Amino acid sequence: MRYHKIPDETVKRLPRYLRAAVLLRRGGKKKLSSSELAEFIGSNSTQIRKDFSYFGSFGTRGVGYDTQKLIKQISKILKLDGQREAILIGVGNLGSAILAYEGFSIYGLLIKAVFDNNLRKIGKKLNGLVIEDIAKLKSIRPKKIKMAILTVPSNQAQHVTDKLVDNNIRGILNFTSCRIEVPRKVKVVSIDIALDMARLPYYMQ
Amino acid sequence: MRYHKIPDETVKRLPRYLRAAVLLRRGGKKKLSSSELAEFIGSNSTQIRKDFSYFGSFGTRGVGYDTQKLIKQISKILKLDGQREAILIGVGNLGSAILAYEGFSIYGLLIKAVFDNNLRKIGKKLNGLVIEDIAKLKSIRPKKIKMAILTVPSNQAQHVTDKLVDNNIRGILNFTSCRIEVPRKVKVVSIDIALDMARLPYYMQ
Incomplete structure (x- = not known):
């Protein structure tokens, strides 16, 4: 399945989110908020939430994202689960x-x-x-x-x-x-x- | 002088425009339209015109940009005329x-x-x-x-x-x-x- 409506600028940012999530998980982080992600990347959390909204919500308000799940989801969107x-x-x-x-x-x-x-x-x-x-x-x-x-x-x-x-x-x-x-x-x-x-x-x- | 209101995404795109303009000028192009620029980069001309609008207009409708002038202008905005x-x-x-x-x-x-x-x-x-x-x-x-x-x-x-x-x-x-x-x-x-x-x-x- 392709997600045809994702803007190219969002696709370009996804690898950065993935990278941050992987590095933060390696550092022991099991839950991740959009503001933690934003701080790590030097971006802003509104942008991140907007980018993620193209794929349906995979975070819980006030709790944040399950880091491992986030990694899987972004990898899947980027088709990195197939082509490696x-x-x-x-x-x-x-x-x-x-x-x-x-x-x-x-x-x-x-x-x-x-x-x-x-x-x-x-x-x-x-x-x-x-x-x-x-x-x-x-x-x-x-x-x-x-x-x-x-x-x-x-x-x-x-x-x-x-x-x-x-x-x-x-x-x-x-x-x-x-x-x-x-x-x-x-x-x-x-x-x-x-x-x-x-x-x-x-x-x- | 700094241009404080330029979005970061625009700043990130400017080097691409500069690169394209330099390469096209080396290839002999003295005038350049936003659609030629877009085609070279694989972007779209609306985006380019919008990005350029942050610095005032430096093209002429229907004529396009003077390639050399465009190079100078983007270099100046990126402060590449000072820091090299x-x-x-x-x-x-x-x-x-x-x-x-x-x-x-x-x-x-x-x-x-x-x-x-x-x-x-x-x-x-x-x-x-x-x-x-x-x-x-x-x-x-x-x-x-x-x-x-x-x-x-x-x-x-x-x-x-x-x-x-x-x-x-x-x-x-x-x-x-x-x-x-x-x-x-x-x-x-x-x-x-x-x-x-x-x-x-x-x-x-």
């Missing part, structure tokens, strides 16, 4: 940093395989995964992995993207500074790591 | 990837110095910058640099943050998975590179 596994393409500095990053586990995301075209890298082990030859991308097909993290050099971005699409990848997290062209059935989320820095001066005193 | 220089702390995989990333120049941002505490790294050159000893952070004071990019291991995040604050850093782009505590006068923007991946399954078919 990804591959990573391009083991340069950024690719290596992403592989080592603990943050994916917060959302239940797993990097299951990693590929490169550099013969000196192929066969080596990194974070428990053997780096595979990009020419053998076909190996992911029986695993039914649908997501890929793209950290190749810009001049290879489109070529690799085409290969990913050919091998049934349907979602791409694009860290290259290129726009990549994909068929309509494939969704791309592009990340510009400089973007958040561009609003830092605005907030500074 | 940053240092980077922690030259691991992520730090190295950020140093090599071309994307900062789009916003006029410049990484002017880079620090680490690893004796094997100090003194080496990376992307035209000599890696300096974090113990000598004081050297940035006369340069009046106010922004720092934090890419140290999590267990060093708070300690390094305290040092940054002592040396007059007032804005921190935090790539560690920790929450860092800072005095009120310091602004932190935290980045979770996994966050955007958590909404990919939602969009996938």
Whole structure:
């Protein structure tokens, strides 16, 4: 089931709520109010309650949310209960940093395989995964992995993207500074790591 | 001058508009309509016009925006015309990837110095910058640099943050998975590179 009427801005905020709930639960919190959540994120509780209202209410007035239930519910809405596994393409500095990053586990995301075209890298082990030859991308097909993290050099971005699409990848997290062209059935989320820095001066005193 | 009434969501979108305008101008576009901008970003033109309305109108109906003027105006609102220089702390995989990333120049941002505490790294050159000893952070004071990019291991995040604050850093782009505590006068923007991946399954078919 898809929730067609959820505004995109709300969808963008949901991972933040999920992250906060997971971290607060790890810290021992079993119940959570919208104002605690707001304080943790640096948002406001009216916004949070409004965002949650799109999915029906899953809190109790004056009591707050059951943290575990909240995590399950948001994961379900984001479809993170079904789609969890990804591959990573391009083991340069950024690719290596992403592989080592603990943050994916917060959302239940797993990097299951990693590929490169550099013969000196192929066969080596990194974070428990053997780096595979990009020419053998076909190996992911029986695993039914649908997501890929793209950290190749810009001049290879489109070529690799085409290969990913050919091998049934349907979602791409694009860290290259290129726009990549994909068929309509494939969704791309592009990340510009400089973007958040561009609003830092605005907030500074 | 600060524009106190601009909603935070609008401020968050401004860097995207700026980025699009810079890239389109590089591609030769001298005039730009809100729908062209919307198409480039994958947003909608009503939203863009509404966001721009907070700063007075700087487009002409039916003609659109002068791309160069638009870039200047957004840069000014974001205070990117004043605050441009940053240092980077922690030259691991992520730090190295950020140093090599071309994307900062789009916003006029410049990484002017880079620090680490690893004796094997100090003194080496990376992307035209000599890696300096974090113990000598004081050297940035006369340069009046106010922004720092934090890419140290999590267990060093708070300690390094305290040092940054002592040396007059007032804005921190935090790539560690920790929450860092800072005095009120310091602004932190935290980045979770996994966050955007958590909404990919939602969009996938």
